[in-house]
Amino acid sequence: MRLLRTAALAALLVLACAPAAVAAPAGPGAMDTGAPTVDDTGFAGTAAGEERPTDLTLDAKQTRVVISHPGAPYVKVHFHALRLAPGDHVTVADPTGREVHTYSADPTLGAAGPADSSYTIHRTRGFGAMSVDGDTAVVTLHLASGGSFSGARIDRFWRGFTASEIAARSVGTNAVCGTEGRRDVVCYRTSHPTEFARAGAVARLLRNGSGFCTAWRVGRTNRALTNNHCVSTAAAVASMEMQFEYQCATCGGNNPGAGVKVSGAQLLRTSAALDYTLFSVNNFATVERFGTLLLDVRAAVSGERIYIPGHGDATAKRLSIFDAAQNGPYCTVANPSTGVNIAYNCDTSGGNSGSPVLAASSHRVIALHHLGSCPNNNQGVKINLIYPEISSLIDNTA
Incomplete structure (x- = not known):
């Protein structure tokens, strides 16, 4: 079963501390062209969710985005690229702040800080933040440096299936x-x-x-x-x-x-x-x-x-x-x-x-x-x- 979906993004809400950038369906250039590193065709476990494409950017003008899929039991965010100046960091959290995953650098480049959260690898570029429980993930760019050289790009996320969807699959x-x-x-x-x-x-x-x-x-x-x-x-x-x-x-x-x-x-x-x-x-x-x-x-x-x-x-x-x-x-x-x-x-x-x-x-x-x-x-x-x-x-x- 191949869980990659190429359909347009549904139920994605984008909010920001600065003026909001509306998320459009991902175009041909929005996706990472690198091949997936995991083959899902032979997976025999329980289907949990699906991958959804998007194209979101965080920088000094847009420091916060909210990714939501109503009813999903979890949301997991994938960073296509992460470039941060010393002292800056990105957090991926649920709306209440019960779960907060922190990244001070791109961990795939060997630059992660000692207090940074775990991460996962899915493609030839970028990394997955740890999932947050619930149907909403808040991604925030925290700028101590002024933000001139810091930014992030999100190219996809996973949303969990509901209990009825899991049972059906x-x-x-x-x-x-x-x-x-x-x-x-x-x-x-x-x-x-x-x-x-x-x-x-x-x-x-x-x-x-x-x-x-x-x-x-x-x-x-x-x-x-x-x-x-x-x-x-x-x-x-x-x-x-x-x-x-x-x-x-x-x-x-x-x-x-x-x-x-x-x-x-x-x-x-x-x-x-x-x-x-x-x-x-x-x-x-x-x-x-x-x-x-x-x-x-x-x-x-x-x-x-x-x-x-x-x-x-x-x-x-x-x-x-x-x-x-x-x-x-x-x-x-x-x-x-x-x-x-x-x-x-x-x-x-x-x-x-x-x-x-x-x-x-x-x-x-x-x-x-x-x-x-x-x-x-x-x-x-x-x-x-x-x-x-x-x-x-x-x-x-x-």
Whole structure:
């Protein structure tokens, strides 16, 4: 599925501190002519959004633009060029200022400041700012120098699909079988404190601005795991961001915070056969506090209890602890060996790809979730098959 759209920009509003510049549909010369670095044709995760062209300039006369798509759950801005004098900087923020991403130089030129935000790479020129939650991104040029030599050009942005749009585009590789058994992770803070704590290491993954999966920290160092069918190349890693602590503050409250976002750094190892990708992230120190997960390197046992934290349907983080009704039967392993997979009775959905499947006996990961169907159970790749391929790259000590 190729998510690049060439249609004229709809619902783009441009406001400014100086007289407003009206954004017209992007003309032939407005787009970066460099080729995309990420191929979306084979992406098998959950469709998250679409890329939209635009042509906006910030300078001393026009220091603020607002990019909006009504109803979008996120907006992600791409800078074609960024030229800033010392002391100047650009911010990309939501209207309330809850999320603010700062750039003091073009990071692709190796000139970023130590306090600058993470960024993503999508084309042969320019960079993507980290996404902001909600349907509006405010881009502001802050001029300490007077602005004679500073400016920026925005050539595109990504807007997130609504929940109904995501459902309509879901590839259907993960399934809720029968009654929905998942709940917000915070619902289990008191009743299942260890399961709640382990879920902290799990993040929502936004790939190339337009695809959702789940990823999680593994081991004691800067390492994370997801599916190969979500991220399989170095270019895809450079295009992605992980959003930690994207979870509701109250049980059933539909009130997730923005969390903390970091970008992908280095592809370390990947396998299509075992459907995993191991990678590192930028600004690792900012997400270390969310904890990590260790691997349970053994064969699963039929009937043993498991649980799965993840971002099914690209929503705030939820936990699958019970098979269906709350306080009913727990999630269990239904079949410990279906080829390279184990099968289990535990609800997942599109966006859960890459979620950890944890053994309740050890609270360690026993499988990497990657597919499912009803009534044949959802399935994850056996960790004891993945571990030998990545053991030299991670620290799995207790």
